Amino acid sequence: MTRPPAHDHAAEQAVIGAALLNPSVVADLAPTLAPTDFHRPAHGRLWETLCAMHATGEPVDPIALAARLAATGDLAKVGGAPYLHTLIAAVPTTANAGHYARIVADHARRRQVADLGVYFAEKADQGADVADVLATGRAMLDHAATGTQWAPLIPLGDRRHLPEFPAYVLPEWVAEHVYAVAEFTQTPVDLAGCIALAALSTAAGGRAEVEVRGSWREPTNLFTVVVLPPGSRKSAVFAAMTGPLLAAEKTLVERTKPAIVEAELAARVAGKTAEKAAIAAANADASGRDTLLAEATAAAMNADAVTVPVLPQLVADDVTSEEAASLLAEQGGRLAVLSPEGGIFATIAGRYSGTPNLEVFLKGHAGDMLRVNRRSRAPEHVEHPALTLGLAVQPDVLRDIADMPGFRGKGLLARILFSLPENTVGRRKIGADPVPEPIATAYAANLGALVATLAEWTDPAVLPLTPEANERVLDIERAVEPRLAPGGAWGHVVDWGSKYTGAVVRLAGLIHLAEHLRDGWGKPVTAETVERAALLGEYFAAHALAAFDDMGADKSTRYARLVLAWIERTGSTTFTKKELYRAVRSQIPTAADLDPVLSLLEVHGYLRHLDPPARTGAGRPPSPAFLVHPDVHQTAGTVHALPATAGRRPA
Template identity: 35%
Template sequence: MIATKEKPGGVAASTGHAKVIPQSNTFIFESQLIIDAISYLKANLSVIPVDPKTKKPVISTWLQFKETPMTIQRAEKIFWPGIGIICGEVSGNLETLDFDEKAAWLDPWSEIVEIEAPGLVDKLTQQNTQNGGKHICYRCTDIEIPGNQKLASDKIEVDGPGKHIFQGKEHVAFKEGEKSFIAPCFIETRGQGGYFLAAPSKGYEIVNGSFANIPVITSYERDILIRSAKALDVSVKAFREPNYSVNGSDRPGDIYNDRGDVKPLLLSHGWTEAGTRAGYDHYTRPGKNRGVSGSLIDGKIFYVFSSNAAPLESEKAYSPFSLYTTLEHGGDYQAAAIELKKQGYCSTNDIEPTKNFWESPVLLEKNDTPKLDTDLLPGIIGDMARAVSLETETALELEAGLTLSVLATACQGKMIVKIKPGYFEPLNLWVWSFLDPANRKSSVLIRITKPLNEWEKQKRLELDPWIKESASKRANQEARIKSLRGSYGKAPQEQLKEIEAEIADIEKNLIEVPVYPKLWAQDVTPEHLGTLLNNHNEKMAIIAAEGGIFDILAGRYSNGVANLDLFLQGHSGDPVRVDRGSREPVFLNNPALTLGLSPQPEVLKGLMDKPGFRGKGFLARGLYLLPKSNLGYRGLETKPVPENLKLDYQNLIFKLLDIQPGENEEGERQPFILNLSKQAYQEWAEFYMVVEVELREGGRFEYITDWAGKLPGAAARIAGLLHCAKQPYQPWTQEIDIETMRTALDIAALFADHALIAFDFMGADKSLDQARKVWRWIDHGRFESFTKRDCFNALRGTFPRVVNIEEPLKVLIERNYIKENPKEKKVGKPSVIYSVNPEIIGGWL
């Protein structure tokens, strides 16, 4: 027997297949592990040594074995505390289903598989795991195995937001309405690039088949396994659907979501019941005799995972209203809402309005901006934003906007999100949080941006000797050139060529003096911004507690002419040339500019009137937040940000800042690509289509199509940033998953709510703005009725012709503020008389 001592890096000094006990006693393992590791290599499996306690590889070079298996010779020299098997192409298209949480859902999954493919589960390689779970292994060679995927999660109500421990693991709660939930994953895959611990590692035992002979299944059989797991997923959320009110009543779709029963609807469209497992009902699609094609979760959300269930789409969760609309009305939500109201799905019990019936007015003012859910921002960035909000007693939206801006500053220019072939989004953001003075905006900015300042300081210290040395050498070179030029006029003819040659040689080899790294600035002119971008790898951020940059861009320093081109190209990443007066122009190939601003709300009023701001698309690129001020509600007892959280936040930003972009074959900088998982893309595509519908005339975004048209792209950028915060080490090696995308879409939806109010404040909808002016006249005079001519005469300065007042009066009628009275039969042209809603009159008394 040969005893050996482990060398640093996990390589043993001897190749003997013997029991090895390192002096640290961290690991004790038998020679059987090495023997089995080698046998797995011979069976075309890529293996790595993994610590069974931490489930992490014990060698730092393991990533290379995701591409090519290690040699047997190397395996013989490595310390093996446990065996990890890498999945995907490197192991013959291996994929593993991981049943966690004591394999609680293994039996219902097996039952569903057995219905459609009897005996399939029994032929797969299976092992028990150290925590009571189960691994189901197979190969599928006729498809490309995707990366790790979460297939089925539970949805468990908890007693509030924050972190909760379930089955020994920590989960962050999310909110639905007033309730909080966690979603522990019960079934997931280990796919391309992933790995799992394998027997005979401590706590793992093969109970069916062997790793030396893993069965190969067809893509059809694999589809059954995956679909059967997804049939158990109770954490899915119904996609965001358009909804419509009918004649001003509550939205019938919301009421149908609450009261409607979709079981008769499914049966009437050919779906058949496939039994109840894991506590909810499963269905088989029309045209199929067995198997599970969709699941009805809690009697409300119908989750479809069959690709042949048209008109229902695969990997999509339908609310009762969206299911009814798709099956009964071909996706026409407005027609569905009208029909549902006829069926009694309305708060007014389907009372038809008459000339004597008034519905409640739809408010002209939109001041009630929704708050950011305290648990929406995930991980460390969410913890930091919440902690700073508590310490400074400020609205969380302010911290969220600045945190996203700092995250974008750290990631921009290094990575891009690939949404589909040919469509990429960079990771820079423009986030504008409008808040009045005295709301401690500067205090929040200092805390959130501190990692940027600390990183700059650290780099200055590291680079200072080199920069000073380079500057000194450059000064010497320039002094020598100056001296040579000074002697050139007096030198003999035969020395001139020698002087010229020396000057040319020095100029050719002039040392480039590096600049101290700078991540962000505050108010800068476009010309100076061009210099900053040129000096700092075409990346820069402008983060400020006020909005002075808007005045600069509007032409404060350029004779009133807006200079927006560099900013616009900095948002999209398109090439741009920056002319700098007497200095040489700057050419930027792929600029990345982040804006994190906190102007006063009054700034909004003037933005629409600044030349070019709307027309050139500047306002369409911003993400708007209108936090509610806490002034008047603040106390003296605040909770400081924990020091360990400050450190965790700083370390996260540092890791992202230290990432260097890749290079192409020509040595040019090239950002890494963040790919979406299939489910994440489908979720994003659903969001895109919902937004697209609302861009139509009469849609929610009718008056801000320029802004809303960019919203899906902004959502993808946010998803990329959240992914980087979640995976700061080489984030491009993992796909953006569906949970990250859902969070990004929720944040994007919040931005949409705030943008509608911001643009309304700026006067994007002229007819609505004019209706407010008419209503102010009515309200000030307390007129219970009035004529069109009375209104025109009073507001002639605003509306030069009678025809100009018709559109705002129409808006007031549509919003139930006023009604046109029936015309009286009499000689001559009758006066047009309007009555005011009695509900409003009652409020005047």
């Protein structure tokens, strides 16, 4: 039991080195040699990547492999680019690649047999049922003898391994504040990052749009929703990230008050003048009435032409759809609903009216003309509405909104950029450093400058793309389209995926304006800016898949996650249905409820049913036994870090 696991390091190196020298080696060996057959994890990762590259038609050579590993963040984990050349140097001849592969596979089978011995010892110590243990053992031995390979796991949408918000792609003054707030509040970078995007959307929304090509234009407003449980300090982060918006709003109010006073006085004077002219026309005799009536009409039109400005309002909290429409009309088409709670969803679902009203939010995101007619007041017309939504909600709210009438069918959920960060509660550092004053001051000043620069625009500023940026957007469209096909990676969220490229363009517009605070409207959006936005798009795509999976998760999926958690917690490599039910029966009502769960996990590749041996006598049949995919425990061992400190960015 204390001997090292069977393996041949040189044979593993020779297999991968031969594949790098001769790409046909991958095609020949991929069907029979699995990544899990390699003893060294780095070798398994290299073989897995080579097989994936070959399957998609990519070139298989050291340069391409290094680039692929660098893009996935795995290059350093496998020893860096120099190790790839070490592997090539370790190959005596590529003609013997099949022989080296058989050595690797044979040692993998030997390790499986050794694991079987450990399994027997553990079950004996636990006093397990002997018949079940022997039946499972025989099936495990058959599996080792046949060398059956594992297919890659098909995720159940487990959010624990979602990417962290790439704040480093934001302009420096935004990124520094995001990292500093996350460090001080000991919250995920995702929370401050998404609210920062909502703040930029509030400042620029309705005042600028990106011209992609032809008549395709994207406004620069976003809907962002962060999902975190109670006690996650959402309110503190909201205050830090949106406080400067309220200060900018106050500045706009102070600047507008004199104009309001002047306009109100002009309106009263014009009104009195019109009233006097009307009285004079009414009292005139027939000979002079036509002249006085014309004068009264002109005076009335002059009085009606006087417009009294309204007090500027950038931010609202929990408003009804009707109130949002009125505010959009008053504020020239711009409004943001920012809140550390998710009550707005219940409101627009009809909490007060009893009838869902999504039109304002749908048109407010798309920028489509909004016209509201009510008997009790004058018609409200908004040519280009730009509504921003920035929320932080609890997980229960995420599951509830999927069932709210029209939210999915009418497209509201398809417009939301979801973020499901890992909760840091229980791992937070006590006494974290506050946000440095220069960073907070720069953020407040720059966000205020962006608001002030675009505040006077009535028609949106048009931001064109450079030819290179347009080509990059075309690349994104080409990559997205196959994912939307039936059976594609995004086939089940085609409504969200269809708006993906537009969302990336909007993000690029916001990054551009935040980089060029006072003259962004006069410069085209570059390819480098689109590339940074695309990194944000990849982040939101991963989180959206998890969010929709969460919203649509049925009972079997929830139970499957529960079973996976038990497997990871106990380190089980094999188990019987009887053992599993004993462990989870407090949460899963009956043993029969496990059948669809185990089938689901088999379909997704997490488990493999072990065929029972032929029965030779009377007695009850053994409990069904299952083998666990080795990658389940490798993935479970991932360590999650706390938020990066202020100013800390990836190399």
